[in-house]
Amino acid sequence: MTEEIQDIIARIKVLREIADISAETLAKELGFSPQEYRSWESGEKDFPVGVLIKLAAYFQVDLTELIEGQASRLKTYCVTRAGHAPEVSRRPMYSYWNLAYAFHRKKAEPFLVEAKADTSDKAISLNTHPGQEFDYVLEGRLLISVGGHELTLNAGDCIYYDSNEPHGMKAIGDTPARFLAFVF
Numbered sequence: 048m049t050e051e052i053q054d055i056i057a058r059i060k061v062l063r064e065i066a067d068i069s070a071e072t073l074a075k076e077l078g079f080s081p082q083e084y085r086s087w088e089s090g091e092k093d094f095p096v097g098v099l100i101k102l103a104a105y106f107q108v109d110l111t112e113l114i115e116g117q118a119s120r121l122k123t124y125c126v127t128r129a130g131h132a133p134e135v136s137r138r139p140m141y142s143y144w145n146l147a148y149a150f151h152r153k154k155a156e157p158f159l160v161e162a163k164a165d166t167s168d169k170a171i172s173l174n175t176h177p178g179q180e181f182d183y184v185l186e187g188r189l190l191i192s193v194g195g196h197e198l199t200l201n202a203g204d205c206i207y208y209d210s211n212e213p214h215g216m217k218a219i220g221d222t223p224a225r226f227l228a229f230v231f
Contacts, residue, residue: 048090056088058113062106077101096135096143097176097210100156100230104177110156111148125150132159140165140172140217156230162189162218171215179231180210187224191216
């Protein structure tokens, strides 16, 4: 487990202590099984980005504060230069970069996402999180599953959906897919 993940877990535990809520109660309130939640908070598995967004909303803190340990402060605009967006999660199949990490009280979380090349026949790993999501494919091909429907998106294609529906995606073929994801 990386130091970054340990720091995120420590911040979540402190927020739970301040709110005087157990891990089991928090898991149930957010719609997760206690076992699943414990696997994240113990560091056995990485917190998915959607779960971190849900936790930030629950504790009424910016995602940046939860991940970076410091509050975002910019209120008029936020510029993120090429190559300088902080990586949010290192899940095996995806890399996420937060494109507006320093903007205070965002109404959406914009990410640049890269799905690693996948030529396997493995099923798409599904997740849910509150709100809605918009994904715009920049490069490659993306197989996306939303609410039981599978679609193939190519560069220039986009999709907007209810992220409470089970959804997931994977790059098709032997090249990665890069896309913009906006979580509202």
